[in-house]
Amino acid sequence: MNEKTVPATLKVGVVGVGWAGQQHVKAFSAIDGVEIVAVAGMETELLESIQSEFNIPHGFARWEDLVELDGLDAVSVAVPTFLHAPITVAALERGLHVLSEKPLARNGEEGAAMVAAARKAGRVLDVVFNHRRRGDVTKLKSIIDEGALGRPYYAKASWLRRRGIPTLGSWFTNPELAGGGPLADIGVHVLDYALHLLGEPKVISVSASTYSELGSQGRGGDVNYIAASSSHKFEVEDFASAFIRLEGGVTLLVEAGWASYRDQADLMDFRVYGTDGGAELRAAQSHEISEAGLRIFTDDDNGTSIDYEAETLEDGNHPAVVEEFVNAIRAGENEWGSHDGSVALSRALVIDACYTSAREQREVRL
Template sequence: MTSAAPEGAPRRLRAGVIGLGWAGQQHVAAYAADPTVELVALSAMEEHLLEQFGEEHQVPGRYQDWKQMLAEAELDVVSIATPTFLHEPMAIHALEAGVNVITEKPMAQSGEAAARMVEAARGAGRVLDVSFNHRRRGDVTALKDVVDSGVLGPLYYAKTGWVRRQGIPGLGTWFTKAGSAGGGAMMDIGIHMLDMTLHLMGEPAVTAVSASTHAEFGPRGRGGSGFGISQVEEGTPFEVEDLATAFLRLDGGATMLLESSWAQWIPHDLCYVALYGAEGGATIEWGGPDGPTITVWTEVAGIPAELRPAVGADGNHAAAVADFLQKVRSGDVAAHDGSQALRRARVIDACYASAEAGAEVAVAQ
């Protein structure tokens, strides 16, 4: 049940969620737990999910038609947790209806589509946000504090990646179709690591990329996982990459190596970020045999030192939704129009263009 607002508090924001897969369920739970929000509407094609989560959280509005929900539910905010190719039309429709929007990542299937979403947000005077939940991890927050403290000095190099032993999501579904997903491993999980690393480095602009993509597992029907499977479409070809690597040039001269794979002959799944500064280096990683780790290497009074920063709790989707709601309440719409996520989308576009051309490509600014 949606919690009651504290007495004397401002009017609760009326919230809705489109899409009730795993990610959508996280948004539902976040809204339902927030006493400043009234969760009033859900939309999904699956009737059983509408009934299940509608009953669990006593949500009065339940719609299979998302346009009908936006027309009738009088929403202030909406979460869009649907296949990537639907983000653009749904977000633009909601923004033009006067609703503030948060979408799941990736923002859209292309930079052009993402740019149209930003234009719609600016035209409507509404907030557009993208849920990059992994930057809300406790170790990422701890490392951000280290970077901001100046312990590492100016950062000049980073390595980052998310690699899986076997984990192609929804093999044979929209996840592996170029038109609906926009790309494969780089678009799906590589963008998380790109976002996280640029966030840690202080948002330097990416000026150029040199990338390569491979599809060695998916075309043979190998490397799949149960995650993300909805309804497999028989005969659907594997149209995206299952591994991508990229070398990124950053404004100011720093560089980054980015890798992502859904399937690869490696010992185990692994996510990592390594930062190298003039005064120290630091790494975070999870998925390895030792569990999540964060380590900083520097000098203290001229003595080599290894630091283990304290790590708080993970924020995940709930923190992403809370940040979105804070942006809506701030009234500073111009600062929250989706531009940062658009820059991520343009980097991914450049990665795919580089891989196709076999040459370095400049990133559209």
């Protein structure tokens, strides 16, 4: 796509056919006026079955071949994290819009190069933060924004698993390929929606700890997760905790763990305390347990406690993110500048600071 015009039918390519790439294919295929013209992935049989199920004419084993295909308007990047930056930059330089999976990149430096490439190309760079599009999170956002909790001053966001290392020995456990462990993988989701819920306050400093007590012993692997596996050693953290100071004296605690001795539930938990009310959001996903809930705690005019379960909104998840990406492209070039990946970069910089803090055992200012 060389002109800054928007074609009637958007031609899209998806790189990666693992769990994430499949969500992209399903979501694009459900949007009128979007045609998936190519997919890329190294699993030949899976690639062919996706091509046949979704009627996709081109299939490639190498991402380079997909990005060079003539006639593309946009590319989705759903591959191991070390490939996010090279694919994104190559696609932007060809004038394509890019939707990248989270985390933006292995670190802030790579992420900054992606954002700079989007600005230089004048194209959209969106990053998949699907958890902020869950119905419980969007409901809580509207409750906070309408002032029902007063001024939020303290929040805690965690995503913890008992045995949830996404395949021991896969690319996820190699820092060169993944950039980090659960903090970069699932912590980035809860960090993202926590800062989004709190109204994007400036991050002042972080103080973090990381541990690698179970993964390094070959424990804590999720037998139900099927990321492409090889013989990588476990060289990332399996648990991380961060104390994050935000502007206005607000504190955010983040915990992200693939494995620790705790309840079996794969639990996402968010709590926020405000001057007029508080909220607790729980989303547990495991093979045995599934629960979700948003509870609000406040007082009536007489000071009597009112606690209630809020009805959550419809889940958006990947389809909502993909739809927003398509809508941003279709909105035309005036809209593209506000989709330059900079929110994702701000998350990457916080995560970089957490790793520095943990490594050097000190508080790091941003």
